[in-house]
Amino acid sequence: MATKPKLYYFNGRGRMETIRWLLATAGVEFEEAEYLETRKQYEKLLQDGSLLFQQVPMVEIDGMKMVQTRAILNYIAGKHNLYGKDLRERALIDMYVEGTTDLMGMIMILPLQPPEAKEKNFALIIERATTRYFPVYEKVLKDHGQQFLVGNQFSWADVQLLEAILMAEECKPDILSPFPQLQAFKGRLSNIPTIKKFLQPGSQRKPPADDKLIAQMKKIFNI
Incomplete structure (x- = not known):
């Protein structure tokens, strides 16, 4: 059984949301890794060497720890026939x-x-x-x-x-x-069935950021 892609990000939209959209649309089940809620969690990823360019989002997929949003999206789109025929x-x-x-x-x-x-x-x-x-x-x-x-x-x-x-x-x-x-x-x-499912309440789609999440993000990334 194939391992589900695992997403590393905070509990909000940001640059990960488009990745969630594309995976959900392709019918790929994915897991959210432990949400980043503190600077300490983020620093652990940095110390582990998991973040190639010291940035999230990161997605573990097909044996790779992928970073850079566009690279991740290119890979998912290409793998699931969502990137044109030529x-x-x-x-x-x-x-x-x-x-x-x-x-x-x-x-x-x-x-x-x-x-x-x-x-x-x-x-x-x-x-x-x-x-x-x-x-x-x-x-x-x-x-x-x-x-x-x-x-x-x-x-x-x-x-x-x-x-x-x-x-x-x-x-x-x-x-x-x-x-x-x-x-x-x-x-x-x-x-479209997979999109309709993603748009339903209770899906892995994230709501707009509220003040609490924004404050949390600023602490995590020292903004």
Whole structure:
């Protein structure tokens, strides 16, 4: 029996959440290792030499201790046929993933910012989502008339776009109102059985960070 991937991170979204999304979508059961709650736990991983570049997330998978989020995601996507059928499709997937990564990164760091910066950056997130990022995906879906972003085949790019949409809706619930293609896309993707399961209460999906988790993260990483 294959060993389940084991995830090393704090009990929140951060950079691990997209990895959770991709594993869950691929139907891969995974375990959360002991959650990082103290600086001492993090330092133990560092002292053990487990963190190649002294950073989490780390995922134990197929006999490897993998670090660097993009490398982990590439591996999972490639292993589970979510990374296109040829070099051209992988290039398109990479471009679309980089776009959603940029948007999600803006949303991810918002709770860590000082109060005086939050209002300005919140407005910037909405502006960028609605004028820079979502119009691209709306046009792609409209122009090729297919259900998925690349090659009419479900891929990592689709998974991450859905994650980005849901994060943006947490900021502004009606953010998709100008984008009918993305509304339909969200509905289709949310009903894929593995994704539907991951979206249910009680799954391994994490909620947005609260003040307690943010304070804990700052202590762990000396932010």
